[in-house]
Amino acid sequence: EPEVTQTPSHQVTQMGQEVILRCVPISNHLYFYWYRQILGQKVEFLVSFYNNEISEKSEIFDDQFSVERPDGSNFTLKIRSTKLEDSAMYFCASSRSGDTQYFGPGTRLTVL
């Protein structure tokens, strides 16, 4: 059964540095998402991406964040200048039809 994959599993960075989190969605899916989960809290929506453009973004997804689908398989989340409060688990998800979403294993981002 195909699954969403993410790399790296854990990223440690210094405050102010740029990070890129990578995701490979399920191959025939058309809708892509990023969510984050601060330790012990609920999952929060960041951004959705469809037809090569952002379809919706949350208040969290400010100018420091960007997403890209550089080729036919990868979907990336970039944080330009990381802050301590960006420390969280970041989940990528994909959907074929825009409702049922399958999540990747996550990238734990630690900002020091």
Added chain:
Amino acid sequence: GENVEQHPSTLSVQEGDSAVIKCTYSDSASNYFPWYKQELGKRPQLIIDIRSNVGEKKDQRIAVTLNKTAKHFSLHITETQPEDSAVYFCAASRGGTSYGKLTFGQGTILTVHP
């Protein structure tokens, strides 16, 4: 925007008992309601979902009910087993009309004691 409230925050049951987790939502346009199970350090895993044109859905020991009028939906797990222990999240979305943004509840830590 949508707001999803989930109760209880923790639930402890004996093996073989039933467990019920309840969620309410605020956006009457929401039409898709999935439930995810998350084990420690793992990805949220979809266990069951329901769409607004259906009042109840069952899959073996798991069932979900939806009351659109009251804007609440519930997860029912029967004959619980220790491996059901995890955090359960409900979510709501407008489905394909809004590209599927999921709004999650706060989660319920379910512990099943052998």
